[in-house]
Amino acid sequence: MTFALEFTLLILLLVTAAGAIFVKDLISAVLLLGCYSFFLALVWAWLGAVDVAFVEAVVGAGLATVLFLLTLFGTAPKDNRLRRPPPPMAAVIALPLLGILLLYAANDLPEFGDPGSPASVHISPTYLEQSYSDTRTPNVVTAVLMDYRSLDTMVETVVIFAAGIACALLLRRQTS
Amino acid sequence: MADLLSAVIQRPNFLTFVIIFLWGFYIMVTRYNLVKKLVGLYLVQTSVIYFLVSISAKRNSTAPVLLSTTEPVQAMNYANPLPHVLTLTAIVVGVATLGVGLALCAAIYRRYGSLDEEEILKKLE
Numbered sequence: 001m002t003f004a005l006e007f008t009l010l011i012l013l014l015v016t017a018a019g020a021i022f023v024k025d026l027i028s029a030v031l032l033l034g035c036y037s038f039f040l041a042l043v044w045a046w047l048g049a050v051d052v053a054f055v056e057a058v059v060g061a062g063l064a065t066v067l068f069l070l071t072l073f074g075t076a077p078k079d080n081r082l083r084r085p086p087p088p089m090a091a092v093i094a095l096p097l098l099g100i101l102l103l104y105a106a107n108d109l110p111e112f113g114d115p116g117s118p119a120s121v122h123i124s125p126t127y128l129e130q131s132y133s134d135t136r137t138p139n140v141v142t143a144v145l146m147d148y149r150s151l152d153t154m155v156e157t158v159v160i161f162a163a164g165i166a167c168a169l170l171l172r173r174q175t176s
Numbered sequence: 177m178a179d180l181l182s183a184v185i186q187r188p189n190f191l192t193f194v195i196i197f198l199w200g201f202y203i204m205v206t207r208y209n210l211v212k213k214l215v216g217l218y219l220v221q222t223s224v225i226y227f228l229v230s231i232s233a234k235r236n237s238t239a240p241v242l243l244s245t246t247e248p249v250q251a252m253n254y255a256n257p258l259p260h261v262l263t264l265t266a267i268v269v270g271v272a273t274l275g276v277g278l279a280l281c282a283a284i285y286r287r288y289g290s291l292d293e294e295e296i297l298k299k300l301e
Contacts, residue, residue, distance in 0.1 A: 006188065007188065010188055010189075010192050013192060013196070014192065014195060014196070017196055017199065017200075017219055018199075020215055020219070021199065021203055021215070021216075021219075026209070026211050026212070029212070029215060030211075030215070033215055033218060033219075036219075036222075037222070040222055040226060043226070044226075044229055047229060047230060047232070047233040047255065048232070048233060048234075048237060048238055048239045048240070048254075048255035049229045049232065049233075049239070049255065049259075049260045049263075050239045050241075051260055051264060052225075052229055052260050052263050052264060052267070055264055055267050055268065056222075056267055059267055059268055059271050060222065060267060060271065063271055064218065064271050064274055067271075067274065067275050067278050068211070068214075068278065070278075071211065071278040071279075071281055071282050072211065074282050074285070075211075075281065075282060075285035075291055076285065076290065076291050079207075079209045079211075079212060081208055081209065081292060084206075084207075084208070087202075087205070087206040088205070088206070091202060091205045091206060095198050095201065095202055096198075098198065099194055099195075099198050102190075102194045103180070103184055103190075103191070103194060104180065106180075106183050106184050106187050106190050106191075107179070107180065107183040109187055109190060110231070111186050111187065112186060112187050112188060112189050112190075112230065112233065113233050113234060113235040114234070114235070115234040115235060115237070115252055117231065119231050119232065119256055119258075119259070120232070120234060120251075120256045123258070124251070124256045124257060124258050125251035127257060127258065128240065128249050128251045128254055128257065129248070129249045129251060132242055132245055132249070138241055138242040138245055139240070139241045139242075140240040140241070140242065140254070140257040141240055141241075141257045141260045141261055141264070144257060144258065144261045145261050145264060145265075149261065152265070153265065156265045156268070156269065159269050159272060160268065160269070160272045163269075163272035163273060163275055163276050164272075166276045166279065167275055167276055167279040170276070170279040170280060170282070170283045171279050171282060171283065
């Protein structure tokens, strides 16, 4: 039952990604990309990553779509190339090979949903067990983000500030 | 071969990640429209983040918000919170860099009147 739900969501994810890639009209492609982000947020909520799902729904499905649409309204909203030249041979050969190599290595990964995977037994139980007595916050993600790693989170705002400055400098009107 | 197939089927998250990652990368390499390239970039970003988050999932577990603050915590009952923390910042930074890319597209369009890579290269000569 739950497995079927996951497969449905993953197939919807792949279909919306394919739509965003194949559609000629760029505005439709961007809206399909927004749908893709929303399905991704649903998958994450289903996996138990509710904070990530919120952020993806707001920032990915909302803000990224708005940024794309603003750019397209200011520029050309159509991919007006009728015939594409054949793709470079290197990409056609190397990417499927890379895919086969990645799938070949799948055997060494922990199974999906395995509670004993290395990522889940190394340090994360310590955070889960001790974060409440350390920080008095029942949400462990908030406790790690805002307490244990608060300096990293603060410096991350510098990255966003730099991105905002770069956008403002690129988009200002030339007065000369 | 059958072993390999069953290994992939047991990890549908990894299969989805590989498909979206490689497809997005292929779009970035082969398409000539700059906005289409950014769509590919966004697919690559989100696929990697999706893979990181899917590692944190545990069977029969819930979101990493403590159900009771008085009883001792059983770590098996909650999803692994650390990949969530990593990816929260990665999503925001990813969208910020996407915004810079789109601003570059707008600036290029204002200067050269096109978003097609080959037309821009022609006008540059």
